[in-house]
């Protein structure tokens with residue numbers, strides 16, 4: 001474990017005289033659990049560890065930082081946050097209980113929303129989905145809430161850590177919800193519980209099948225294809241649908257990218273310039289369809305014309321049906 005405790009840590013941090021990555025892990029309070037989680041994360045990601053309990057305000061207010069100490073994975077008692085040290089922007093967090101997420105689950109249109117139609121969800125059918133570009137897991141949660149078994153893939157270990165943290169909190173909340181429901185039968189009149197029940201309402205009755213692997217999707221799909229060809233392994237994973245939502249390549253006005261969180265995410269993961277290759281791989285694995293989210297006027301991936309297009313106000317979904325499935329059966 002590498003522990004850095006320095007007051008002027010925004011100067012380039014060095015390990016064994018080598019300049020390290022422009023990101024560090026820090027704990028914001030000195031309670032045991034917080035320190036343990038931060039240490040584990042720093043070890044897993046091979047990043048330096050900082051004590052932020054005293055100095056976090058100073059760090060966030062620092063305007064003279066060089067790019068070399070730009071990002072901070074802050075372990076707080078409640079959650080993991082990705083902070084930027086040189087700009088006053090909201091931290092990046094995977095929060096499956098955010099107001100936007102709860103609104104999307106309650107009022108997003110259910111099976112009638114474009115994403116659900118593009119994936120091919122029907123009243124009595126929800127396919128298994130490989131979300132090969134998971135990002136902050138928002139689309140994945142919506143699909144899981146609509147009944148799909150969703151396997152998320154994310155190649156950025158930093159975003160992967162945020163996703164992992166979001167999933168842990170989702171799991172904890174589900175347990176709380178279960179407890180609430182059990183108590184509700186015993187104590188019909190709630191007070192504080194009422195608030196929590198209202199908060200958790202969009203998640204009531206959901207049986208989410210959502211998992212995550214932190215890996216490059218091309219590598220993952222490559223392994224699955226290899227196993228499929230060799231027919232050697234009983235547990236070959238073959239999803240019905242593969243969903244791709246790559247980073248938008250160009251900054252356009254009035255697109256989702258203008259949202260602060262997406263700009264921040266883009267800064268961390270960069271452009272997904274290799275997406276054509278991943279797309280061509282995906283076409284070989286998905287048994288039913290590959291769905292690609294694109295900006296409204298962006299060219300098709302690999303210049304390949306989709307079978308169906310669902311157009312929305314700010315984006316569109318290109319749907320590529322598996323050639324063995326006739327359009328009549330969709």
Ligand SMILES: C[S@@+](CC[C@H](N)C(=O)[O-])C[C@H]1O[C@@H](n2cnc3c(N)ncnc32)[C@H](O)[C@@H]1O
Nearest residue numbers: 133134135136137138139154155216217245269
């Ligand atoms: C636009 S974001 C996806 C947003 C996501 N749909 C959501 O609802 O939050 C794109 C994400 O895909 C990830 N990504 C791009 N190419 C990938 C690949 N080959 N394997 C795994 N993840 C990839 C990027 O790191 C980034 O986090």
